[in-house]
Amino acid sequence: xxxxxxxxxxxxxxxxxxxxxxxxxxxxxxxxxxxxxxxxxxxxxxxxxxxxxxxxxxxxxxxxxxxxxxxxxxxxxxxxxxxxxxxxxxxxxxxxxxxxxxxxxxxxxxxxxxxxxxxxxxxxxxxxxxxxxxxxxxxxxxxxxxxxxxxxxxxxxxxxxxxxxxxxxxxxxxxxxxxxxxxxxxxxxxxxxxxxxxxxxxxxxxxxxxxxxxxxxxxxxxxxxxxxxxxxxxx
Amino acid sequence: xxxxxxxxxxxxxxxxxxxxxxxxxxxxxxxxxxxxxxxxxxxxxxxxxxxxxxxxxxxxxxxxxxxxxxxxxxxxxxxxxxxxxxxxxxxxxxxxxxxxxxxxxxxxxxxxxxxxxxxxxxxxxxxxxxxxxxxxxxxxxxx
Numbered sequence: 025x026x027x028x029x030x031x032x033x034x035x036x037x038x039x040x041x042x043x044x045x046x047x048x049x050x051x052x053x054x055x056x057x058x059x060x061x062x063x064x065x066x067x068x069x070x071x072x073x074x075x076x077x078x079x080x081x082x083x084x085x086x087x088x089x090x091x092x093x094x095x096x097x098x099x100x101x102x103x104x105x106x107x108x109x110x111x112x113x114x115x116x117x118x119x120x121x122x123x124x125x126x127x128x129x130x131x132x133x134x135x136x137x138x139x140x141x142x143x144x145x146x147x148x149x150x151x152x153x154x155x156x157x158x159x160x161x162x163x164x165x166x167x168x169x170x171x172x173x174x175x176x177x178x179x180x181x182x183x184x185x186x187x188x189x190x191x192x193x194x195x196x197x198x199x200x201x202x203x204x205x206x207x208x209x210x211x212x213x214x215x216x217x218x219x220x221x222x223x224x225x226x227x228x229x230x231x232x233x234x235x236x237x238x239x240x241x242x243x244x245x246x247x248x249x250x251x252x253x254x255x256x257x258x259x
Numbered sequence: 260x261x262x263x264x265x266x267x268x269x270x271x272x273x274x275x276x277x278x279x280x281x282x283x284x285x286x287x288x289x290x291x292x293x294x295x296x297x298x299x300x301x302x303x304x305x306x307x308x309x310x311x312x313x314x315x316x317x318x319x320x321x322x323x324x325x326x327x328x329x330x331x332x333x334x335x336x337x338x339x340x341x342x343x344x345x346x347x348x349x350x351x352x353x354x355x356x357x358x359x360x361x362x363x364x365x366x367x368x369x370x371x372x373x374x375x376x377x378x379x380x381x382x383x384x385x386x387x388x389x390x391x392x393x394x395x396x397x398x399x400x401x402x
Contacts, residue, residue, distance in 0.1 A: 051315070054342040054363065055271050061364045062277040069284050091273070138270075141317045 035161045036217045037168060038113075045132045045167075049106045052135050056099040063092050105131040112159040117245065120159040122187050122194050123149050129163050130185060133170060142177040144170075147186045153194045157245040161221035166196055168215045169238035172207060172230075173200040193243045195227065203235035215240075263378045264288040264306070268298040268324065269313040269340075285371055295319030295327070302331045309377035311370070312357075314341040314348060322351060329356045334384040336377035340365055 067088050074080035105128045112125060123146075130146045137144040166185070173183045180201025187196050207215070207229050215238075216226055224242035228234070265282060269275045270293050279289045290307070292298035294316055302310070310328060314321030325337055338359040339352050349360045358380070359373055 051343055055274065058342060058363045059271065059274045059277065062274060062281065065367055066277050066281055069281055073284075095273075139315065139317050 035158070035164050035221050037164050037214045038160060038218075041164050041167050042113075044136075045109060046106070048135045049102055049132055052102055053099055056095050056102070060092055060095050060099075063088050063095070102131070109163070112163055116158045116160070117156065119154050119156050122153040122155055122162070122196070122242065125159050125163055126166065126185055126187055126196070129167060129170070133167070133174075136174060137183070140174050140177045140181070142174060142181040142183055145182070145184045147184055149187050151189070153187055153189060155194060155223075155242055155244050157223040157242065158221050161218050162196075162224070162242055165215050165218035165224070165240055166198065168211060168218065169198040169240070172211060172238070173198055173202075173204050176200065176202055176204045178202045190241060193224070193241045196240045196242065198238040200236050204230035204238075205235075206230055206232070207238075262286055262288045263308045263374055264290070265374055266298060266301060266307045266310045267291045268293075268295070268310065268316070268321075270294060270316040271313075281367055282371070282374075285367075287371075287374065295321070295324030298324055299327050299331060302328050302335065306332065307335060308381050309374045310335055310337045311340045311361075311374075312337055314339060314352075315343055322348065322355065325352060325355050325357060334381060334388065336381050338373060338377065340370075 067085055070080055070085060070088075108124070108128045109132055112120070112128075126146055130144055134144060170183065170185070177183065177200065182201040184199045185196070186199065187194055189195075212226070212229060215229075219226060219240050219242070223245045224240055226238075227241050228237060228239035230237065263286075265287050267275055267279055267282075267289060268291075269278075272293055275291045275293065279291050282289050290301055290305075292301055296319060298310070298312070301307075312321050312325060312328075316324070319327075321339065321341065325339075328335055328337060336358050337356065338361055339349070339357050340361045340363060341348075342363040344352070344360055344362065352360060358377060361370065361373070
């Protein structure tokens with residue numbers, strides 16, 4: 025991490041998100057390592073039996089090796105996303121691809137969705153959407169919306185994340201198949217503070233007329249001109 | 260003598276499948292469930308010498324599953340095998356009736372040893388329960 029960002033101003037809710045995603049990802053990585061351990065153990069078992077007289081089944085050993093490779097790929101991908109998430113903190117004021125960041129958030133939130141038996145889907149956008157701003161603050165805001173939707177996941181158990189261009193800005197929608205309760209003021213404040221740092225605003229929150237979605241809008245810091253030097257290099 | 264019969268419960272299907280195969284190679288009869296509800300359903304249908312249970316699972320979590328398994332088979336020997344057991348959840352599991360808390364990855368030989376011990380305990384408890392039933396019958400019927 026570069027020195028200029030070592031003392032960056034914190035994003036409300038940022039530490040909690042960091043802790044949660046790192047904890048979730050490391051549990052997931054532990055699962056991957058445990059599976060690899062058992063697959064290697066099974067290979068040992070097969071070879072031990074072979075040493076005792078049975079011919080080793082080379083096809084089976086190769087199949088197990090392939091499964092070890094698949095788990096290694098799963099672990100690598102998780103680490104790649106975790107690393108990308110960690111570096112979002114020191115990319116304030118730089119250009120970032122909104123969809124790359126959302127893909128990272130979805131990958132790291134997958135475990136929590138699975139534990140609530142919810143299908144989490146990022147609808148692929150039609151174009152690259154690059155913004156200059158605060159990607160970490162954006163992730164904190166979107167994650168708070170996702171958490172609220174996951175907490176209300178019930179019958180449909182399906183949440184979609186959409187990103188689309190909207191007159192120079194990027195509009196992010198968190199849409200749940202289940203109704204989301206009206207957001208309490210403290211949650212709205214947290215989302216508002218985070219999305220504000222990410223140079224954006226809340227467009228819509230779940231309400232009695234439409235209880236299924238949060239909509240946030242992010243602008244480019246170059247056009248919005250709201251981020252100060254103090255914000256990126258404080259104190 | 261019938262082989263030791265164990266129920267493995269974990270939401271990681273591949274982990275379950277491979278560990279199951281390794282235990283079968285060591286002579287155990289193994290059943291598997293990827294969630295708490297399936298585990299309880301299996302426990303209603305057949306007796307097990309031991310259950311090896313994960314804590315973090317979708318839907319019904321490990322502690323709730325433990326509670327219900329012991330409702331179905333009160334003398335069941337349930338071992339927690341988890342990658343994320345905190346001191347608090349471990350204490351809660353023991354309080355609920357878990358006989359062992361094992362941390363993943365567990366050495367296969369150590370796990371086998373614990374399953375054998377669990378079977379011994381289960382047999383002793385069954386024998387004790389049968390003895391008590393006989394004594395109860397003798398007392399109430401006055402033979």
